Amino acid sequence: MSSDKQHSPFVYTDEQLIARFQSGDEGAYIELVNRYKDRLTNFVYQFLGDVEQAEDIVQDTMLKLYEKKHYYREIAKFSTWIYTIARNLANTELRKRKRRKTTYLSRMSREEREYEIPAVQPNLDENLQNEFIMERVHQAIKKLPEHFKTVIILRDLEELSYDDISNIVGVPLGTIKSRINRARLQLQAELQDLK
C-alpha cells in the first residue's frame, strides 16, 4: 500500500523523525534508537575500549534523547546532536576513569606498567595476522591524544563529513582538517612497521 509506504519510518529523515517524536510519536523514537544504537556504541567503544560500558553510555544517550527531546532545534543535523551527547557522556566517563587510573597506576609494580606491543609476526596464518593488524590499528588509535582520537574516529571509522565533525567537536572546519591530517601522520608513524 502506498500509504503504508509513506508512513514507513524508513522514508523519514532523522530530522522528520525527531519532529514526530517531539509531537508525541513514540514509534519515531524507537526508529531513531534503532538507527543510531549500533553506530553510537561503536563510536563510544573506540574511546572506552569496553563494549558493556559503551552500551551503557549509549543507553544514557538514548535516555537523554527521550527526556530532552524538546531541546533539539532543527538548526543542526540530528546526527550531530546525538553524537555530541554521546561524546560528552563518553568524555565524562573517561574523566572518571582517569581519576581512578591514577590511583591504580600508583599501586602497580614497574613490571606491570611496562608493556610493549610486538611487531607483526611473519609466521602467523592470514586470519590471525589480520586480526593482529586490526588490534594494532585499534591500539594505535587508542594511543592518540584525545583531540586527535575524536576526529579520526569520527572521520575514518564513522565516516562523517568534515562539517558534521566540526559541529560535533565545536571547532572550526580548518582546524578539524588540520587535526585529521596530523592525526593520520601520527597514526602512520605509530604503524610504520605494518605492511
Added chain:
Amino acid sequence: MNRYQFEDLISEYIENELSFSKRKEFESYLEGNPDALEMVNAIRSNIKKAGALPKVKTSSDFNDRLLDRIRSESDERTDGSPIKGLIFGFSPIHASIMMGLVIAFVFINIQLFSPAFDSQDTNLLYTTNEKLTDPDLRSLSKTNNAQNANLANLTGDSTYADSVYQSKKDYSKKIQFVND
C-alpha cells in the same frame, strides 16, 4: 613544495580536495621523493584499515532495557518521590540563584526602609521639643538642639542642620554695601 607543505596536504590529496594546480605540484613532489609516495600509500592503507575495524554491535536486549529504564524513570516521577539532585524541585544552580535573589531582596528592603524610620523618629523628637513649655525642659531642649546641630555639621546632614537653624535670625537686611 617543501616537506612541511607536502605533509600538510596529504589528507586533501587522498580525499581529492586539492585544486588541479596544487594536485600537479603535489604529484611532481611525489615523483621526486619516493619516500613521500610511500608515506602517502601507507596513510591511505591505514585509513582503509581503520574503516575496516570490526564494528561493535549492541546486545539484542538493548531496546528492552532502554524501555524499562524509561518506564521506571517516569514511574518515579509519577510517584511524587523527589527527583534525585533537586532541591525543592529546583536544580542546584537554580536553587542557589533563587536563594541569592531572596537574600538580595531582603537586604535592599532593609537598606531602603531603615533611613525612613530614622527620619520619622527625628521628626517626632522635634515636634515634642517644640511643644515643650516647661522652661527647664526648654533649656534642656536648646542644649539638645545645639548638640544636634553640631552633630549635623559633623555628619554633613544638611536637612538636619536646616531644621535646627531655621529659627536663626535673618541677617540679609543688615548687609551693607560699601560705596566705591
